[in-house]
Amino acid sequence: xxxxxxxxxxxxxxxxxxxxxxxxxxxxxxxxxxxxxxxxxxxxxxxxxxxxxxxxxxxxxxxxxxxxxxxxxxxxxxxxxxxxxxxxxxxxxxxxxxxxxxxxxxxxxxxxxxxxxxxxxxxxxxxxxxxxxxxxxxxxxxxxxxxxxxxxxxxxxxxxxxxxxxxxxxxxxxxxxxxxxxxxxxxxxxxxxxxxxxxxxxxxxxxxxxxxxxxxxxxxxxxxxxxxxxxx
Amino acid sequence: xxxxxxxxxxxxxxxxxxxxxxxxxxxxxxxxxxxxxxxxxxxxxxxxxxxxxxxxxxxxxxxxxxxxxxxxxxxxxxxxxxxxxxxxxxxxxxxxxxxxxxxxxxxxxxxxxxxxxxxxxxxxxxxxxxxxxxxxxxxxxxxxxxxxxxxxxxxxxxxxxxxxxxxxxxxxxxxxxxxxxxxxxxxxxxxxxxxxxxxxxxxxxxxxxxxxxxxxxxxxxxxxxxxxxxxx
DNA sequence: ACCTGAACACCGTTCAAGT
DNA sequence: ACCTGAACACCGTTCAAGT
Numbered sequence: 001x002x003x004x005x006x007x008x009x010x011x012x013x014x015x016x017x018x019x020x021x022x023x024x025x026x027x028x029x030x031x032x033x034x035x036x037x038x039x040x041x042x043x044x045x046x047x048x049x050x051x052x053x054x055x056x057x058x059x060x061x062x063x064x065x066x067x068x069x070x071x072x073x074x075x076x077x078x079x080x081x082x083x084x085x086x087x088x089x090x091x092x093x094x095x096x097x098x099x100x101x102x103x104x105x106x107x108x109x110x111x112x113x114x115x116x117x118x119x120x121x122x123x124x125x126x127x128x129x130x131x132x133x134x135x136x137x138x139x140x141x142x143x144x145x146x147x148x149x150x151x152x153x154x155x156x157x158x159x160x161x162x163x164x165x166x167x168x169x170x171x172x173x174x175x176x177x178x179x180x181x182x183x184x185x186x187x188x189x190x191x192x193x194x195x196x197x198x199x200x201x202x203x204x205x206x207x208x209x210x211x212x213x214x215x216x217x218x219x220x221x222x223x224x225x226x227x228x229x230x231x232x
Numbered sequence: 233x234x235x236x237x238x239x240x241x242x243x244x245x246x247x248x249x250x251x252x253x254x255x256x257x258x259x260x261x262x263x264x265x266x267x268x269x270x271x272x273x274x275x276x277x278x279x280x281x282x283x284x285x286x287x288x289x290x291x292x293x294x295x296x297x298x299x300x301x302x303x304x305x306x307x308x309x310x311x312x313x314x315x316x317x318x319x320x321x322x323x324x325x326x327x328x329x330x331x332x333x334x335x336x337x338x339x340x341x342x343x344x345x346x347x348x349x350x351x352x353x354x355x356x357x358x359x360x361x362x363x364x365x366x367x368x369x370x371x372x373x374x375x376x377x378x379x380x381x382x383x384x385x386x387x388x389x390x391x392x393x394x395x396x397x398x399x400x401x402x403x404x405x406x407x408x409x410x411x412x413x414x415x416x417x418x419x420x421x422x423x424x425x426x427x428x429x430x431x432x433x434x435x436x437x438x439x440x441x442x443x444x445x446x447x448x449x450x451x452x453x454x455x456x457x458x459x460x461x462x463x464x
Numbered sequence: 465a466c467c468t469g470a471a472c473a474c475c476g477t478t479c480a481a482g483t
Numbered sequence: 484a485c486c487t488g489a490a491c492a493c494c495g496t497t498c499a500a501g502t
Contacts, residue, residue: 009485033476045477046486054476111343121417128419138426146444147451185353187360187373194370212378219379222458223451241466265495277496278467286495 010042012050016060020103023061028105031061058109059117065106066119069099073126085134086221089127093151093217096123135228144224151217242274244282248292252335255293260337263293290341291349297338298351301331305358317366318453321359325383325449328355367460376456383449 018040022031033054037044051057072095077088100106110117124145131141182189250272254263265286269276283289304327309320332338342349356377363373414421 032474034474043487045479045488048477049485108344112340121420125417125420128423132419138423139430142423142427143444143447146439147448185357187364188353188357190364191360191370191374195374198371207378212375215375216379216452219452219455219459220448223455226454227451264493266493275468277469277498280496281466 010040010046010050012060015040015047015050015057016064019057019061020064023105024103028058028061028109031057033057059113059115062106062110062113062117063119065099065103066117066123068102069096070119070122072096072099085130086225088130089148090217090221092127093148094214097151097213136224140224140227147220147224151213151220242272242278242282244292247272247279247282247289248296251289251293252296255337256335260290260293260341263289265289291345291347294338294342294345294349295351297331297335298349298355300334301328302351302354304328304331317362318457320362321380322449322453324359325380326446329383329445368456372456372459379452379456383445383452 015036019031019036022036022039033047034044036057037047040047047057051060073092076091076095083091127145127148128141131144132138136144247268251263251268254268254271265279266276268289269279272279279289283292305324308323308327315323359377359380360373363376364370368376
């Protein structure tokens with residue numbers, strides 16, 4: 001009767017795919033049972049036939065992006081020669097990060113979930129496998145799991161993004177406010193001035209999230225490499 | 233008229249304090265305008281006289297715990313002799329973590345806030361001051377800010393807490409399920425077995441969040457110490 | 465100035481009813 | 484088996500009204 005073409009009878013996969021699409025477009029807050037239902041051309045209560053409830057839907061949502069990362073990593077590594085463990089780990093986390101950047105709502109959602117999604121166990125297993133094969137003890141590998149644990153999740157929030165300062169129009173500060181801030185936070189002010197100068201006055205791009213991420217990742221990788229050789 | 237003693241006419245501070253108390257007791261989800269109002273002995277709409285709205289209330293909630301951390305650090309450091317930058321930074325983050333542990337809902341809430349709370353600028357300023365005085369360039373100090381940025385936030389979620397496995401009663405896995413898991417995740421299984429053995433069969437406490445946190449913190453501190461001496 | 469009641473537009477979820 | 488309508492118990496927020 002309706003103009004909406006829909007002959008496939010709906011399924012858990014279609015519901016989750018629509019939920020990801022909705023979250024990408026309007027954020028997680030927008031994915032309510034009612035709105036998701038109407039997006040998929042159905043009444044809210046019909047969703048309960050494919051998903052036990054809102055909470056399970058959110059769990060499914062994080063599983064969906066973790067699976068996307070899993071697939072991206074598999075594609076990256078297939079038919080590839082052997083690499084050392086640092087390169088392997090490095091590229092995996094960079095790939096995971098790129099997937100998270102496609103779904104900026106995901107890290108926040110993962111952080112609020114109380115149970116650890118089953119889909120990440122596969123990542124633990126893979127990471128453990130490469131570390132142990134590289135000579136890590138299970139104890140050191142366990143520490144690495146904790147240390148790297150929040151790597152793909154963090155770093156989505158920029159430190160000083162222009163939009164983070166406040167509302168829509170009040171980004172511009174008065175000279176008096178700037179003076180006041182410079183007085184209260186002299187080192188912060190000096191740092192911003194120094195970095196902006198080096199970057200050629202490009203105020204918007206002075207925090208390069210990708211570069212910062214790689215720096216931290218390499219710092220950790222170097223640290224574990226040192227631990228490894230010290231214990232050998 | 234009511235038995236609830238309440239002659240002080242309510243204030244932003246009292247509202248926020250009650251909100252923190254409510255979040256500690258029942259989680260952030262429980263702090264709704266209506267429930268918070270009744271907890272403070274008032275009707276929901278009265279709250280709008282002291283707080284602009286729900287969003288501002290949540291912002292106030294994170295400011296409250298950040299301020300608590302600020303106070304704890306100030307108390308820690310006052311009347312204390314000079315220390316090297318690594319000890320100073322280390323103790324600050326450990327203190328911040330101990331505050332976060334008192335309010336387990338806080339890191340998750342901070343993660344979802346879109347704007348960076350003004351109260352953390354003071355922490356940036358303090359951290360920058362000690363790093364720059366220790367010889368960090370503003371560029372390296374900037375990287376440190378990003379690297380350490382998520383330290384006090386992360387690590388609240390335990391990797392394999394008993395409650396994280398599922399509901400209330402289904403923590404126990406059947407032998408068949410364990411066998412299946414051991415087959416699918418051999419390294420994870422071996423790691424757990426190895427660590428549990430070392431810890432004397434204490435399954436519950438085999439992930440020591442505090443120890444893992446300190447390990448990562450020291451790894452990062454060592455990394456920056458090396459960066460610092462290499463560039464000198 | 466501070467608090468309130470009623471109302472509005474939304475939630476997640478249950479339940480009996482349709483096909 | 485799958486979808487629906489009405490209903491319930493909750494949300495945040497506005498607005499006119501009380502003191």
